[in-house]
Amino acid sequence: MNQSYGHFDDARREYVITKPNTPRPWSNYIGNANFGGVITNNAGGYTFYRSAAQGKLTRYKFNAMPGELNGRYLYLRNQANGDFWSNSWVPVGKPLDQFKSTCRHGTGYTTIESTYDSISSEVTYFTPSGALYEVWKVSVTNHSSEPRTLKLFPCLEPQCNWSAEDDNKNLQYNQYICATSGNTQLIDIGSNINMPEDPEHFENKDQARHTFFGLTGIKANAFDSDLTSFLGTYGSYSAPEAVVKGRCSNSTAIGDMPAAAFEIELQLAPGESKTFACIFGVGKADIEGLAACDAMATTESIDAALHAITTETHRKFESFSVETPDDAFNSMLNTWAPYNCLMTFYWSRTASLVYAGERDGLGFRDTMQDMLGAMGMELNEAHRRIELLLTGQLSNGGALPVVKPFAHTPGAMKEPEHYRADDCLWFFNAVPEYVKESGAIEFYKKVLPYADKGEATVLGHMRRAMEFNFDRCGAHGLPCGLHADWNDCLRLGEAGESIFVAFQLRLALREYIDICQRLGEESEVEWATAKLTTYDAALAEHAWDGEWYLRAYRYDGLKFGSKENEEGSIFMNPQAWSVISGHADSSRAERTMKALKEQLSTEFGVMLCAPAYVKTDPSVMLGVLFNPGMKENAGIFNHTQGWAVMAEAMLGNGDQAWQYFKASMPATYNDRADLREVEPYVVCQSTHSKFSPRFGTGRVSWLSGSATWNYHAATQYILGIRPEYDGLRIAPCLPSHWPEVKIKRTFRGKRFEITIQNGSETPGIYLNGQKLETDLIPFERAEATNQVLVQA
Amino acid sequence: MNQSYGHFDDARREYVITKPNTPRPWSNYIGNANFGGVITNNAGGYTFYRSAAQGKLTRYKFNAMPGELNGRYLYLRNQANGDFWSNSWVPVGKPLDQFKSTCRHGTGYTTIESTYDSISSEVTYFTPSGALYEVWKVSVTNHSSEPRTLKLFPCLEPQCNWSAEDDNKNLQYNQYICATSGNTQLIDIGSNINMPEDPEHFENKDQARHTFFGLTGIKANAFDSDLTSFLGTYGSYSAPEAVVKGRCSNSTAIGDMPAAAFEIELQLAPGESKTFACIFGVGKADIEGLAACDAMATTESIDAALHAITTETHRKFESFSVETPDDAFNSMLNTWAPYNCLMTFYWSRTASLVYAGERDGLGFRDTMQDMLGAMGMELNEAHRRIELLLTGQLSNGGALPVVKPFAHTPGAMKEPEHYRADDCLWFFNAVPEYVKESGAIEFYKKVLPYADKGEATVLGHMRRAMEFNFDRCGAHGLPCGLHADWNDCLRLGEAGESIFVAFQLRLALREYIDICQRLGEESEVEWATAKLTTYDAALAEHAWDGEWYLRAYRYDGLKFGSKENEEGSIFMNPQAWSVISGHADSSRAERTMKALKEQLSTEFGVMLCAPAYVKTDPSVMLGVLFNPGMKENAGIFNHTQGWAVMAEAMLGNGDQAWQYFKASMPATYNDRADLREVEPYVVCQSTHSKFSPRFGTGRVSWLSGSATWNYHAATQYILGIRPEYDGLRIAPCLPSHWPEVKIKRTFRGKRFEITIQNGSETPGIYLNGQKLETDLIPFERAEATNQVLVQA
Incomplete structure (x- = not known):
């Protein structure tokens, strides 16, 4: 019907x-x-x-x-x-x-x-x-x-x-x-x-x-x-x-x-x-x-x-366009997904039919992530926004929870009452993305004030962000979850440790090493490399639960996301991030993504955790505030869907990546609107999971981290067009039933017209007819307009 | 029509x-x-x-x-x-x-x-x-x-x-x-x-x-x-x-x-x-x-x-009933005025079609005043409420702005950020009223905790209330207005002085002297009498503007409510309270009430001040926030109407008292509902004054200090039935066109059936046929049921 x-x-x-x-x-x-x-x-x-x-x-x-x-x-x-x-x-x-x-x-x-x-x-x-x-x-x-x-x-x-x-x-x-x-x-x-009028205030x-x-x-x-x-x-x-x-x-x-x-x-x-x-x-x-x-x-x-x-x-949308065999995907990627990213970038979570104007300003962690989806379209605005948020970081490395553009005075802001563990770790997604997109590597050396006092280079801000977490580690040597660790409902206590944040921190170290190598900061490379080694050892020892990765340790050692837990025995985030961060070796990656698929994936997307919380004390997991199958209580939290797509694509599983993407793609439900209920052209924050009687119904549409991560996963991981410091990486991971895909991409002012032939027997990438040695198109070898043939 | x-x-x-x-x-x-x-x-x-x-x-x-x-x-x-x-x-x-x-x-x-x-x-x-x-x-x-x-x-x-x-x-x-x-x-x-449920919290x-x-x-x-x-x-x-x-x-x-x-x-x-x-x-x-x-x-x-x-x-209403030649007055006094007082007593300003649930708990100053109107009907509840509010006083004599019955823990409350000058001075209206109504003079010796720390007798709480203001006096020896002095819009600054509060304080001293005399607290009587003398001298010197009383001095000496002011050159409160407090001698009382009548009274009630504020800087008078003729900006603020009635009755002007009462009596407008708009059976907070194009229209009905003060003024000043420590005072001040009034009053369990014959040539009061020496019926001379004839 x-x-x-x-x-x-x-x-x-x-x-x-x-x-x-x-x-x-x-x-x-x-x-x-x-x-x-x-x-x-x-x-x-x-x-x-x-x-x-x-x-x-x-x-x-x-x-x-x-x-x-x-x-x-x-x-x-x-x-x-x-x-x-x-x-x-x-x-x-x-x-x-x-x-x-x-x-x-x-x-x-x-x-x-x-x-x-x-x-x-x-x-x-x-x-x-x-x-x-x-x-x-x-x-x-x-x-x-x-x-x-x-x-x-x-x-x-x-x-x-x-x-x-x-x-x-x-x-x-x-x-x-x-x-x-x-x-x-x-x-x-x-x-x-x-x-009197007072427009200045x-x-x-x-x-x-x-x-x-x-x-x-x-x-x-x-x-x-x-x-x-x-x-x-x-x-x-x-x-x-x-x-x-x-x-x-x-x-x-x-x-x-x-x-x-x-x-x-x-x-x-x-x-x-x-x-x-x-x-x-x-x-x-x-x-x-x-x-x-x-x-x-x-x-x-x-x-x-x-x-x-x-x-x-x-014109903004034309910086990236695609032609695939899937019309719904094309409609989303060419207009609605980037448009959704732009609106989310402009308005964070402050204004929609659901966000009723009680949030005033830019939520730090959300806004940092929202940048990814808008970077190719609003590079200058993203640059300003990144600088604004960097000045929302305090000199101790933590962040203001909300930055209000019209009331923000760097150097004079008060410390917040609480810190969240993940806030500034999102720098390592957004800042390198900006530098890669723009090519402006000197940005790492720009000096910007902290919110409360002092100043540092952008690179200094990034190092301080990691130090903030290193300074707040728990019994297993893993970073504490603090007031919240992305999931606002976990109650880890002051000394509780977040394995999700640990994976974020690992990604941060890797990005930092890459940057410092390029900047010739040898001692920083050494420092971060040593940290990474120690860190991987701690993760290897304490993060694995036998068939998948744990979610967290409470202050007293109680596990979250373990087979020992009757409710919430597995969580989505650490499985995907063990891959995204590069920590999981191929064997663990396959096992953990298999567990994710078997225990968390549904026809409408991947659940945040399972089974739902019903009996658990809210002092352990406040998600029990919500009905089972909704939001943090085992709902399909769409913010995270792109992470599953990215992880599968990184493992080379194009069909699985596509299946996850399609399940959370709004247009998939255009003809099932009485079930989904919300708009078929934009994302929604959360979909009722199988633990809810309204399985498949979406709520809280438009402004969501889902906009950015879905778009990022589709463009950079399924289609595989990734800006890098030295050029444009072309590493598609398409579903096997797509024979050919055409993409147009503007990158640092140059135009790339890319044809991907899927399932080719002789893989290779040709730039204007010349075969490349790797899948990276070196920027300096590109013309103003380029024809790229990818045999994948 | x-x-x-x-x-x-x-x-x-x-x-x-x-x-x-x-x-x-x-x-x-x-x-x-x-x-x-x-x-x-x-x-x-x-x-x-x-x-x-x-x-x-x-x-x-x-x-x-x-x-x-x-x-x-x-x-x-x-x-x-x-x-x-x-x-x-x-x-x-x-x-x-x-x-x-x-x-x-x-x-x-x-x-x-x-x-x-x-x-x-x-x-x-x-x-x-x-x-x-x-x-x-x-x-x-x-x-x-x-x-x-x-x-x-x-x-x-x-x-x-x-x-x-x-x-x-x-x-x-x-x-x-x-x-x-x-x-x-x-x-x-x-x-x-x-x-989990948590009914205790x-x-x-x-x-x-x-x-x-x-x-x-x-x-x-x-x-x-x-x-x-x-x-x-x-x-x-x-x-x-x-x-x-x-x-x-x-x-x-x-x-x-x-x-x-x-x-x-x-x-x-x-x-x-x-x-x-x-x-x-x-x-x-x-x-x-x-x-x-x-x-x-x-x-x-x-x-x-x-x-x-x-x-x-x-049964509660039957504690006081009246039969006068004015049907509207009877309808109000016998049912709607006391009912209005009861609802205001129960709900303070928290729940109506206008009070939208943002105020949580009992506003201190409002609730203290609301007591007066409910005392005869809800004596036990008023007793409990008074005790609750006394424990909302801090040990420095100031008060919490709001007391939340379900969250109040005397001895453990934090100091508020700001103090208002009038909060605890309302003790001197409510507490003696309770003792007079109940006869429980020992209440003054009951020990109750302060909100933050320590404890004192009720009398001690009252003394501490006055000390709070004595400790915060300004350049003219008058009490400071602090964060607010009843009028939330006056901006006096830390050291500014409120003449309204000064009159309140004078009334407080007088009540205190009366109490201490009865309790035999001679040294307290001496202390307070000395204060009163000093005080009256300061008032005599600094409060009079020539034809009426000033409203306040700002920290820098700027006057409010003076002929020197182009806007707000006269205020209602100090004129009425100069009489109510007993400060004004008869000559000044007549002059000041004449000024009030000429400059502030309208057919719909007495304006709070005049002329309205339009040009004054809001840092001087924040009332300019409101449109002219509304609320604190020269509106008819009905809270105060009873004070004008009381003052005129105290001066023996029955016709003027009645005129003021009638102008603000809801039932007066039963047949002019398209003008008044709000309910004709209950009070409203504010009526648009002549400075507004909607002159006569009321807003914010039901919960208002107007309920209490209108009822108090009518029963105790127009009808003149006043409970006192030693018995029931019968001192009516009726409009001259009322030949006779019948009243039934229950007082400390005894019943009084009172007939007032107005305009009598041989004034006198007869208790069960026996002429009394004064207008006070000594409680011990009363029977279970009494016939009282008043020739007034």
């Missing part, structure tokens, strides 16, 4: 939703790094400025049903009979046999078009490049044979208080701070308007703030800027009182809650169309609002702005 | 709402001190256990439109045609020409009845005395001449997470913790169900928690306990998918969000009625749920439980 609600349109890089009643709201992002918006296939969602926690501009009621309680709505009303509907199916919800709609989620824009009562309407939502406002381009067409008189009501619900948290709770304060004003062209929504809540909502290309009859006046005391978005009555009342909110809505009258002859736009943004109506309306005054300027952002985004 | 939506039914002590489309949701409370509920005239609202912050059991979307997004709903569906409605007008919202309803808000219960489609239904909501559950008693009658088949769907939306704050924001956690189960009789709603969020929803007197066909299954992904409470379809699906939530709903089929012959009940409470379905259903198994047991709580509550 086909349970699809839409399809990929690869040519336009869109996902097209043809049935609006998706199992969950399916969302997209509009906006840029300063001004963002989440928008669903039914125009639900919200907008934020700089931070969804402290700069939430419009409301969204999380945990409310329907999820679409707030959005960017356009109502249409037939003046002849008073019937009204919304361009998006929700919120009015006309019967689907009379109401037809299509939503096109594109890269930085969403278009929703619908037809009802012989009237078609279309709204395209986007934010121009660098702008602090969003544009709703509206077109309405009369397809009937009679002249029609319509009223249109575009509307949104601004926050009263920009703080996501305060807006919803401090009501005896919020009822007195709002002040709106408007006319038939432009509405100003202010809060605390008699306070974004985090200062006690300042005057304004947003605006304007119209271009048309003039309204009236407006509403008081929420009760627009909706009615007992009204709702499914039937706002103003829309029911057919008129706004020029209301202003002085105290109480704001709205922003216009009443527009349209007379349309048969076949006639009308186009106009709404602009919502940050600033005062009479300054920033007027300027934005001026900039978007004509259809031409709007179309040019839209074209510019799609061109800009698509 | 009569804008009323209902009327007072004094005989039943109910407010009866006959039009459901009130300007705002009009609410009531059901529940007791451990288990509470807010319920509106349209069944909106929520339920909580112990704390609305940490034990919020059902959802309520604050700041959502309509306010009624969540509630305790009963849907009815005509099986013949699929038409459905709700017993409360909202959420389905049938046209009001076809749908008739009445809501009776009573004392601890609410009854909503409606008629539609020849079917009448009635639901009474209440919580039995001491129970940890609420009962919905449902009756449905077929008034048509045909047999009818109906489906009924009672439902509510439990919180997934008991933390009010977390439920709404930590969604990537909340989506995985819920586990529900059920049958056609009883539903269990669990979260974190595999965690209510504030521990990481424990298993359960609520239940059960049926008695009927059996359902099916149930739903998964929210999406009941409402539909794009459904809403105005049209839940299960109700639209006419059937529940026995759904369970394992992860995702819970619901609690039953599908019940009723076959009703013409004229036939059916009665049953729903029970929602704290605990596991198979333990506490079964027990609750057993206890409420029959109509008789339900009716008895309802009768018991109303009897219990009404």
Whole structure:
């Protein structure tokens, strides 16, 4: 049974939703790094400025049903009979046999078009490049044979208080701070308007703030800027009182809650169309609002702005494109996977339909990993972000849990209360990746401050990161898990040891040795090599449980992820990382990956651990907070799926790598959407595992480490295109049933057009017709454009 | 134009709402001190256990439109045609020409009845005395001449997470913790169900928690306990998918969000009625749920439980009743004012449609004042509460800002970051009031611990309170305002001085002298008398501005509430308190109260200050955060209205006292509800003043210091019935147009039936026919029941 609600349109890089009643709201992002918006296939969602926690501009009621309680709505009303509907199916919800709609989620824009009562309407939502406002381009067409008189009501619900948290709770304060004003062209929504502005201190809540909502290309009859006046005391978005009555009342909110809505009258002859736009943004109506309306005054300027952002985004994607026999894989890799990585890179875990604006800033460990997926597209931005995060490291080698770009002052930050063990070890994935991609090896010598005091070269920061863990080792000579070791639920105690972190540290040493060799830092190479030897010995002695690797030791020696454990007897991370880190020899690698497959893999992905925790005391494993089969309690935690893919590819098992990849690839479930429920075009954080009655259902879509690691595993391990210091490594590990794959890759400004012929009897790599000695294309031997033939 | 939506039914002590489309949701409370509920005239609202912050059991979307997004709903569906409605007008919202309803808000219960489609239904909501559950008693009658088949769907939306704050924001956690189960009789709603329970530590969020929803007197066909299954992904409470379809699906939530709903089929012959009940409470379905259903198994047991709580509550009100020529005043004083005081006493500022559960515990200063209004009704509970708060005082004399009953450990509490200047000075209102009401003068010698360390007698606590302020005086010898001096917006700086607090301190000294004289503490009397003299001199020299009293001095000498100030040139508090404290001599008292009247009083009450702040720097007066005419920025802050009444009554101005009282009395606006908007039966925190375009509109109803001070001013100053150490003072100050007033008062177990004849030419008080020398009835001269004639 086909349970699809839409399809990929690869040519336009869109996902097209043809049935609006998706199992969950399916969302997209509009906006840029300063001004963002989440928008669903039914125009639900919200907008934020700089931070969804402290700069939430419009409301969204999380945990409310329907999820679409707030959005960017356009109502249409037939003046002849008073019937009204919304361009998006929700919120009015006309019967689907009379109401037809299509939503096109594109890269930085969403278009929703619908037809009802012989009237078609279309709204395209986007934010121009660098702008602090969003544009709703509206077109309405009369397809009937009679002249029609319509009223249109575009509307949104601004926050009263920009703080996501305060807006919803401090009501005896919020009822007195709002002040709106408007006319038939432009509405100003202010809060605390008699306070001084303090733009230099974004985090200062006690300042005057304004947003605006304007119209271009048309003039309204009236407006509403008081929420009760627009909706009615007992009204709702499914039937706002103003829309029911057919008129706004020029209301202003002085105290109480704001709205922003216009009443527009349209007379349309048969076949006639009308186009106009709404602009919502940050600033005062009479300054920033007027300027934005001026900039978007004509259809031409709007179309040019839209074209510019799609061109800009698509150019990023073109740094890597692929053609394989698998259409779903192609759709993901050429558009949605990199787009998912970009949004995750921009917004970390701060703004989605699930991340409700309570996280303010960039989570250290997540952001460090998110870099990998965006590096090829946003090299300069990644460079800035890496530098920012390096200055979030403290002089003791640990890290701030969250770095807030607008409030970060390196050299003057306070120590955090707790440290996590893995934070700065992610340097060894992200920093070398940046240097390899850019070729800027001198970056290792750049001096950057620590968060609290002092400074060091980038290489010094990296060494300090390892020292932090060496200084905090336990009884088996392995690094302590501290407050958390990636898995926030393990309760190891202060002296407990994490074998996952031990593998991270091993990878770190290997990367460090490689760097120091290249920099000629001989004494550092010696130091790290000696550490590595000691370390491998400790791992060999204490990490192996007989058939697989342990997960951790608690402070008192209690094992996690051992056959001795009735619950959680095997964990995913250490098996994959024993391979990724290079520790496991081939025999152990095969055994441990076999255990992973037999005990953790399912048709929907690899479980984080098994069996699920039900009886274990939460002081041992707090994962028991969650229902069995969900999240850290034996759920399919998608962040980790790429690690299984990488490990299998590193072992040369292309079919198994592909099987793991496909199981967690969103597009795999396009036709099984009633099961998966969440979007088929982006990742989700967690899938219910076989320990849950909802096996296969996904939750928490879009922002997840899964975006980066899936993309990284696919591009660098399945397809095997890996940037290295000296050039581009071509080491594919394809599924055996793919005869040929074509890839285009831009690397340090040079273009590589790669054809991989799979299952060749005479392996070899040819650069512009010349056979190479190894699978590394030396950068200096490459031309501006290169043809690469890989017989694999 | 009569804008009323209902009327007072004094005989039943109910407010009866006959039009459901009130300007705002009009609410009531059901529940007791451990288990509470807010319920509106349209069944909106929520339920909580112990704390609305940490034990919020059902959802309520604050700041959502309509306010009624969540509630305790009963849907009815005509099986013949699929038409459905709700017993409360909202959420389905049938046209009001076809749908008739009445809501009776009573004392601890609410009854909503409606008629539609020849079917009448009635639901009474209440919580039995001491129970940890609420009962919905449902009756449905077929008034048509045909047999009818109906489906009924009672439902509510439990919180997934008991933390009010977390439920709404930590969604990537909340989506995985819920586990529900059920049958056609009883539903269990669990979260974190595999965690250990930890009932001793209510504030521990990481424990298993359960609520239940059960049926008695009927059996359902099916149930739903998964929210999406009941409402539909794009459904809403105005049209839940299960109700639209006419059937529940026995759904369970394992992860995702819970619901609690039953599908019940009723076959009703013409004229036939059916009665049953729903029970929602704290605990596991198979333990506490079964027990609750057993206890409420029959109509008789339900009716008895309802009768018991109303009897219990009404007995409290009978401690003071009045009969005056003003019906609105009678309705307020005999039921709604004391009921308002009781709810405010129980819940401080933690749970209403506005207080969204972010305040956890008893605000120190508010709670101390709230005592006054509840003393006559809840003497024992007030005693316990006073002792609790006395142990919230620190050994330095300051106070914890909030005392959390379930987490308070006297002797072991940490010092707060900031101190407010007024906190412990409210002792001098509440503690003597308790002793005077109870006669338990030995209470002053009871030893109680301080919050942090050490202990003292109650009298010692009181002395320490004054010392705290004496130790923190400024350049004029007046007490500093510290972090706040009642007005949270004044920015006086560390060394700034508050003249309001100075008057409080003067009252404190006077009360202290009185107590110490009675206890024979001569040296204390001397100490305090000397202080009083010094103090009065300082006040006389530095507090007077020429025509009225100043409000404060900033650290640098800048005045607040002076004719020198362009904004905020006069404040309400110091004028009234100069009289209340006994400082102002009669000449200054008259002048200052004249200034108050001329510059601050309006037809809707006395403004907190004037003119409003617009240009003043917020570092001087943070009130500029609010729009002009609202709250601390020159709003009519109703907390203070009773002080103006008291001051005028103390000066013998009965007509002026009555005018102030009436202006802020909710019932005054019963017929002007479209202006006032909030409930006409309870107080609101703040009324928009003339500086606002919404002059006269109230906000933040129910929980306010206004409840206590209005009631105190009316009973003890207008009616003039004041408990004193030696007996009952009868010192009325009635409006001149009231010829006669009758009062019944219970005082220390004796009954006083008092008739006041106003405007008498031969003043005098007769106790059981005997003329008294003074206006004090000596307690020992009173009988069990007494007739008191007052010629005033």
